[in-house]
Amino acid sequence: MRTIQITTGGPSITHLAFADDMILFASGKPSDIRKVMKILTVYEDVSGQQVNKLKSCVAMAPKASVELIHRTRHLTGLHRKDWPIKCLGCPLFVGRMKIIYFSEMVHNITKRIHTWHARFLSKGGKIVLIKHVLLAMPVHLLAAMKPPKAPLSN
Template sequence: MAKAYDRVHWDSLFQVLVGFGFSNQFCNLVKECEILSRLLRKQFEDGCIGKFYHPLGTPLILHLLYADDILMFLNGENRSLRQLCSTLSCYERRSWQCISREKFAIFGSPTISSARKRSLVRLTGFAKGNFLVMYLGVPLVRGQLKAGHFDQLIVKIRANVAGWKAKLFSQGGRLIFLNHVLSSMASHLMAVLEVPQIVLKKINSILSTFFWGEHNGKAKIK
């Protein structure tokens, strides 16, 4: 089918969900997400909210929405931000949902002055965001990714390894645990980011030690 997603009729989609046994509560939640996406897309397409243009050759992204997390990309004009606030208020009226404005944060370009950033915070009532920030487990940074940006991933893998005693597993059991649990934690990031080699070496070292075991606190010689 040609561009099947663009041709899906929402009413038809909800009928399919009901047919598969999804509750009305779940369907209503999907409808609320769809309302917000449509409202934002229309404001961008009509030019009411100015677009944030990305580097040449990259796709233009207006917003990313997953569950109750959303990232919006727009320019820093007062008019755009006022219209964004108005759109969020419109969504609240239509959906009877309450936007957690205290959880919103503005991440500005490095070319924007501190005074201008403070002005935008006052205008919207949002907090001033600072990089590094995590979105769906992926580090979002300004500039090039560095090894230090993956410290949280390393700590998480070590914590998972520490929670399981390798001696309680057979070698086959350890291999299954590596393939289906520990390795998948890193695979998610490696699928979307260019992970520095030093980080990959650290991860391999942790997984290798878990697989082969330790002796007197040191990794066994393979």
């Protein structure tokens, strides 16, 4: 199986593992895909753990051919996700970072505020919610990534 090199002179990698999440890199060749699936099967047999295929996906180049997409789906049983994919709550993307990658975080905070709007809360209650709930929501993402600057909109 070939390795992936993200940048010239960068390390050659085959996988990344974080806690119980894993990202495996492979070419689109059927033999490489079969090797990855064999490794996962051996892992399941040895560990007793099962790969959750509902939470697993395949991410391919945006211009991947329909044939490659169908063949990969057939060999893996996994659905395809478009970039950016998320790992541990952080968007993984190809190319430059875009403000849109952080829109889900902003949407979740806005949604939470709207659910509180209907409640009758004291000023102290609102402060507690903001300090302990809203501030905790983006901490992981913002600790791992620095969003690009964007103009404020009305």
